[in-house]
Amino acid sequence: MNIIALMEHVVIIGNGISGITTARHIRKNSNKKITVISGETEHFFSRTALMYIYMGHMKFEHTKPYEDWFWKKNRIDLIKGFVKNIDTQKNALEFNDGNIIKYDKLILAVGSKPNKFGWPGQDLKAVQGLYSYQDLESMEKYSSTTKRAVIVGGGLIGVEMAEMFLSRGIEVTFLVREDRFWGGVLPKKEGELISRHIKKHHVDLRFETELQEIIGDENGRAKSIITKSGEVIECQFVGLTAGVSPNIDFIKESNIETNRGILVNKFLETNVPNIYALGDCAEFHKHPTGRKNLEQVWYTGRMMGETLAQTICDNKTPYKPGMWFNSAKFFDIEYQTYGSVFSELKENEAEFYWEHKKGEICLHLVYDKSSNALLGINTFGIRMRHEVCERWINGKKDMNHIMEHLKDANFDPEFYKQYENQIVDQYNQENRTSLKSKKRDWKRIFAKN
Amino acid sequence: MKLIKNIGLILCIIGFAFFVGSIFVGNYTVTQQTFDEWINNKGIKSELFIEKANQEIVGKSFNAFQLSSKLITLAEKSAEAHQDNIELWQTEGNQDDKINAEWSKVIWTSWSSTHKDFTYPLLKASVNSPVKTNQWLAFFLTFGLAIIGGLLYIVPDFILMGPAGIKNNALFQHTATNRGIGGIITAAFFVVFYFLLYFFPDLIINPILTTNKISLSLSGNPASQWFMYGLIYCSVMTVFAVKMYVKYRNNLYQVIRTTVVLFFQVAFAFLIPELLVRFNQPWYDFKNAWPLNYTFFFDWNIDSLLDSGHLGMFMLVWGIVLTVIVIPVMVYFLGKRWYCSWVCGCGGLAETLGDPYRHLSNKTLKVWKFERYIIHLVLVFAVVMTGATLYSYFSGSETILGIKTYTIQSWYGFWIGSIFAGVIGTGFYPILGNRAWCRFGCPLAAYLGLVQRFKSRFRITTNGGQCISCGNCSTYCEMGIDVRAYAQKGLNIVRSSCVGCGVCAAVCPRGVLKLENAPEEGRILENPILIGKDDVSLNMKHEN
Ligand SMILES: Cc1cc2nc3c(=O)[nH]c(=O)nc-3n(C[C@H](O)[C@H](O)[C@H](O)COP(=O)(O)OP(=O)(O)OC[C@H]3O[C@@H](n4cnc5c(N)ncnc54)[C@H](O)[C@@H]3O)c2cc1C
Ligand code: SF4
Ligand code: SF4
Numbered sequence: 001m002n003i004i005a006l007m008e009h010v011v012i013i014g015n016g017i018s019g020i021t022t023a024r025h026i027r028k029n030s031n032k033k034i035t036v037i038s039g040e041t042e043h044f045f046s047r048t049a050l051m052y053i054y055m056g057h058m059k060f061e062h063t064k065p066y067e068d069w070f071w072k073k074n075r076i077d078l079i080k081g082f083v084k085n086i087d088t089q090k091n092a093l094e095f096n097d098g099n100i101i102k103y104d105k106l107i108l109a110v111g112s113k114p115n116k117f118g119w120p121g122q123d124l125k126a127v128q129g130l131y132s133y134q135d136l137e138s139m140e141k142y143s144s145t146t147k148r149a150v151i152v153g154g155g156l157i158g159v160e161m162a163e164m165f166l167s168r169g170i171e172v173t174f175l176v177r178e179d180r181f182w183g184g185v186l187p188k189k190e191g192e193l194i195s196r197h198i199k200k201h202h203v204d205l206r207f208e209t210e211l212q213e214i215i216g217d218e219n220g221r222a223k224s225i226i227t228k229s230g231e232v233i234e235c236q237f238v239g240l241t242a243g244v245s246p247n248i249d250f251i252k253e254s255n256i257e258t259n260r261g262i263l264v265n266k267f268l269e270t271n272v273p274n275i276y277a278l279g280d281c282a283e284f285h286k287h288p289t290g291r292k293n294l295e296q297v298w299y300t301g302r303m304m305g306e307t308l309a310q311t312i313c314d315n316k317t318p319y320k321p322g323m324w325f326n327s328a329k330f331f332d333i334e335y336q337t338y339g340s341v342f343s344e345l346k347e348n349e350a351e352f353y354w355e356h357k358k359g360e361i362c363l364h365l366v367y368d369k370s371s372n373a374l375l376g377i378n379t380f381g382i383r384m385r386h387e388v389c390e391r392w393i394n395g396k397k398d399m400n401h402i403m404e405h406l407k408d409a410n411f412d413p414e415f416y417k418q419y420e421n422q423i424v425d426q427y428n429q430e431n432r433t434s435l436k437s438k439k440r441d442w443k444r445i446f447a448k449n
Numbered sequence: 450m451k452l453i454k455n456i457g458l459i460l461c462i463i464g465f466a467f468f469v470g471s472i473f474v475g476n477y478t479v480t481q482q483t484f485d486e487w488i489n490n491k492g493i494k495s496e497l498f499i500e501k502a503n504q505e506i507v508g509k510s511f512n513a514f515q516l517s518s519k520l521i522t523l524a525e526k527s528a529e530a531h532q533d534n535i536e537l538w539q540t541e542g543n544q545d546d547k548i549n550a551e552w553s554k555v556i557w558t559s560w561s562s563t564h565k566d567f568t569y570p571l572l573k574a575s576v577n578s579p580v581k582t583n584q585w586l587a588f589f590l591t592f593g594l595a596i597i598g599g600l601l602y603i604v605p606d607f608i609l610m611g612p613a614g615i616k617n618n619a620l621f622q623h624t625a626t627n628r629g630i631g632g633i634i635t636a637a638f639f640v641v642f643y644f645l646l647y648f649f650p651d652l653i654i655n656p657i658l659t660t661n662k663i664s665l666s667l668s669g670n671p672a673s674q675w676f677m678y679g680l681i682y683c684s685v686m687t688v689f690a691v692k693m694y695v696k697y698r699n700n701l702y703q704v705i706r707t708t709v710v711l712f713f714q715v716a717f718a719f720l721i722p723e724l725l726v727r728f729n730q731p732w733y734d735f736k737n738a739w740p741l742n743y744t745f746f747f748d749w750n751i752d753s754l755l756d757s758g759h760l761g762m763f764m765l766v767w768g769i770v771l772t773v774i775v776i777p778v779m780v781y782f783l784g785k786r787w788y789c790s791w792v793c794g795c796g797g798l799a800e801t802l803g804d805p806y807r808h809l810s811n812k813t814l815k816v817w818k819f820e821r822y823i824i825h826l827v828l829v830f831a832v833v834m835t836g837a838t839l840y841s842y843f844s845g846s847e848t849i850l851g852i853k854t855y856t857i858q859s860w861y862g863f864w865i866g867s868i869f870a871g872v873i874g875t876g877f878y879p880i881l882g883n884r885a886w887c888r889f890g891c892p893l894a895a896y897l898g899l900v901q902r903f904k905s906r907f908r909i910t911t912n913g914g915q916c917i918s919c920g921n922c923s924t925y926c927e928m929g930i931d932v933r934a935y936a937q938k939g940l941n942i943v944r945s946s947c948v949g950c951g952v953c954a955a956v957c958p959r960g961v962l963k964l965e966n967a968p969e970e971g972r973i974l975e976n977p978i979l980i981g982k983d984d985v986s987l988n989m990k991h992e993n
Contacts, residue, residue, distance in 0.1 A: 017918070049919035056619035057956075058808075058924050065918045065933060067813060167618045200612055298917045309771050327915050327960040332614030332699065336915070336960060383960035386913025411912055411963050413954055415701040 007032045011103035019109030020044045021305025029313040036214045039082035051160045055167045056164025071131030078144040086254045108277040112244035125221040127238040146236040153242030161239045171203040181213035246281040266318040268308045278304035354423045372398040383411035407440040450605040457601025464595030471655035475578020478510040483574045495554040498527035524556040568651040580655040587659040599688040613699035632879035640876035649865045650674035668726040689801035710797040718794045738771045740831035743895035784907025785897035786949020803883025810882035810929035824895045831892035834861045884927040898945030908964045909942035916961045922953035
C-alpha cells in the first residue's frame, strides 16, 4: 500500500478564499491528501476583482493569486465540477455528472449567491447579480446591447456594478431602499458623502425607491422595470445587488444542519462529525465575539481558513476574530472601517465627526460616553494604519490619546495633504480641550503592543 | 471636447508624418570640395576608393539610401582589394612595411559600429532639401505640430475622464496597450527609429536638421543625431508628463515625482550639457552615473575631462563620488527610487511615455529568476569592461588577456548600450512593458538594487490584513513584482528591483500599500501573522 492511501483525505468544496486558505494552511502543516472542488473555475481567483476584468484593468489571469503550477507543486488536487449531493453516511460526494468521491474530512466553503426576493420577472434574461465568473460573462454578453441598466440595492456590489457600466458608457439608474447609500451600514453623514460622490459620476441615484416588477420583451429579456411608486424605467439590464445569502441549496437535503447558512460552532464544526464549514456559507450558532453570526467578507473567510486548518491538523483551535475591520472603494473614494461604527449611535456611544470642506474626505470616531474609549473608526479618503487602529481599539485608548497620536495612524501616500491638525482643532473646539497633535513616531508605530 | 481631442490627434499624426516623410525629401549632391574635405578629415588613404568615388559620386545627385549604399559598396570593394594584396604579400613574406601601409588603407564599414562614422559626415554636408533651407518651419511642422497635437489630445481628458481618480479603463481591451496590432505597429516604429538613430544616422539627415536651429541657439553647434534624440526625448517626456498629471492628479506623490524626473531630464540631461558645450566645456550629464553611463571611464572621456581644467576635474571626481558615495547613501535613506523613478532619464521615459504599457510586464516566478541572472550578469560585464578599460588606460596596453579592450568596449556598446537599452528596452515598450531595460539590463539598477535589498530603510509597508488579493498592484507593477504575493500574506515588500514608482500603492483599491522610509528593524518580517485574528500564532513554514 502506498503512503498516499494511508493519508487522511481532506476534501474541500469551494475554491474561494475560504477553501483555498484552508487548503494552503493544511499543506503547510501536514502531508494530508487535499482535494479542492469547484464548479466555477478551475483555479482560485479573486472574486473581488471581477469588476476590474470587465473594466479592462486586468484580465482574468491577473486575478489569480497563485500561478497555475502552484497547486501541483503543493500537492493540492483540483477538481472542476459541481457537487450535487453529500452522503454523510458513506462519506461520499456525488457530482452532477454522476462521479463519486470519498472523503475522510469534508470542508464546505461554498460561498454565497445573490439575493432574489421573489420579484416578478427576476428570472428574465439580462436580470442578474454579480457574484460568479459566469455572472461576469453574462454581464459582458448583454453589455453591447444595453443603453441603460437599473441596479437594485444600494450596497458594495451595486456601486461596483454602476462603475462597471459607466466605464462602458452605459447609463445607470440605481434604486436604493433607504434614504442614502448603504443606509443599513453607514451613518447618515458618510452615506450622504458617498451619495454625493456617486451622483457626481452621473449615476441616476434614486433613494427610497424599491423594485416592484421587471417587465420582459418578446425574447424574454428585461426591457423595463416598475418601481413601487409605479414609475416605469426603461432599461436593457437589471442588476440585482440587494445582498447575498449562503449558497446551500444542495446541502439542505443532507442531514447537515442549516439555518440561513450552514450552522457551525466556534471550531467551525457542523453537527456532523468530520464536516466543517467556513466563509460566506457558514453561520455561527452564536458568534464567538458577539458580532453577527453571518459575516460574508473576504477577510473573515481567510481568517476562518487559517483557523480551521489548525483544527484539521490536530491543533484544535477556536475561531477568534479580533477587531472588526473592512474596506471598500466607491468610485474614487476609499473607505476603511475599524472596530464598530453602526449606522445609528448606541446608547452608550458618543461620536466625533470631521469632514473636509470639499466633502469627499471624512473621519468618524465613535467612543464610549463614560470612559471616552475609542470603539470604532470610519474613514473616507484617508488611509489608516491597521495595526495602530487595532492597538487603539483593543487597548481601549481614550479620545485624548487618539487625538494626540492621530498622525501615527496616517497611512496615506507620501506628500499627501494631512488633516490631523485640522481634525484636532475641531475636536478641541467641540470638547473644550487643548490637545496638540504629536509628530509621527516610528517607535510608537512599531511598538509591540 | 471630443472634437478638440480628435483635432489634436490629427495634428500629432501630421507632425509625425512630416518628420518621417522628411527622410525622403531633397537630394544629396557631393561637390568636389566637400568630398576632398571629407577624405581629408576621415584620413582615407585608399587611392582605389578615392578614385572610384571621384568618378561615381562627385557631382552626381542621389537620395540618402543610394548615396549611403554606394559609399559602403565602394569602401567594401576597395577594402577587399587591399586585403587581397595583403594576403598575397603575406605569402611572399618579408614585406611588412608594405603590408602595414596597405592595412591603413582598409576602410572599416561594419553596420553596427563603423558605418555611421564613415558616411554620416559626407551625407550631412551634401544634403539639399527644403528642410535645410527652412529649418524653423521644419521644426514647427514636425516637433511643433506633434507637441501641440499631443497636448490637445491629452488635456481634454481632464474633463472627459470624470472626477480625479486613476482610470485604467480598457487598457487590456485596447489594441495599442494589449499587445494588439496597434502595439505591434508602435513597437515596430520604435525599433526602426532606434536602428536608424544608432546605426544609420546618415539616412535621417533631414529629421536631424529639423532640430538644427534649436541646437545652434543652445550649444552653437549644428544638430547631431544625439541632439535630435535629446530633443525628442524631452518633448515626449513633457507631453506624456502632462498625461501623467491628468491621470494621477489625485495623487500628489505621482505629480511631484513626474515633475522632478522631467526636470532632471530637461535640465540635467539636455540643457545643462548643451550650454556647457556653448562655453567650451565637455558635454556632461551630472546625474548620469556609472555603470549606466558606461563610457564614463573610457579614455576619450577621461582625457577630455582632464583637458578641461578645474571644471573637468570636478566632473571627473563628481562622477566617481556619485557612484561610490552618493548613490549608496541615498539608497539607504530613500530606496533606489530616488534615482530610478525620480532622476534617471531611462526611468523618466519609462514613467511617462511608458506608463500606458506598465501592466505588460511579466509577473511569473520564472521570469523573476531569469531577471536575477541576467541583470547581475550585465553588471559583471560592465565592471569587467570598465576594469579592462582602466587597465588599458593606465598600463597603455591595448589588450588584456589577449582580448582587445576596444573589442570589449564595442561589444558592450553594441549589445548592452544600443540593442538592450534602446532597441529592446524602449522599442519593446508595447510588448514587454515599460521597464524591460531597467528590470533586466541596467547595471546601475542592479547595483542600486543590491543596496536596497540589503541595506536600506525603504520598504513598501503592507497594511495589516486589508488585502483582498485583487491583483491590481501586481498587474500595474512595471517591474513585474508580484506585490500581491507579499501583501496577501501581510508581508512588507522588500525587493531589489522595486523602483518605488508608487503605482502599486496608488491603484490598490483598499489602501493596503505605502512606500515608506522607516527604521530598518522589522522591515522584513519572516513570520507575519495577518492581523485581525487573536491568539492563533500560525506556524508559518516556508511556502513556495
Ligand atoms: C463583486 C464582489 C466584490 C466583493 N468585494 C469585497 C470586498 O471588497 N471586500 C470583502 O471583504 N469582500 C468582498 N466581497 C465578498 C467576498 O468576495 C466573499 O466574502 C468571499 O469571496 C467569500 O469567499 P468564500 O471562499 O467563502 O466563497 P466563494 O468565493 O463564493 O467560493 C465558493 C466556491 O464554491 C463553489 N461551489 C459552491 N457550491 C458548489 C458545489 N455544489 N459544487 C462545486 N463547487 C461549488 C462556488 O462556485 C465558488 O467557486 C465581494 C464579493 C463580490 C461578489
Ligand atoms: S513594487 Fe510598487 S513601487 Fe515598486 S516598482 Fe512595483 S509598482 Fe512601483
Ligand atoms: S491592490 Fe491592494 S488589495 Fe489588491 S492585491 Fe494588491 S495589495 Fe491586495
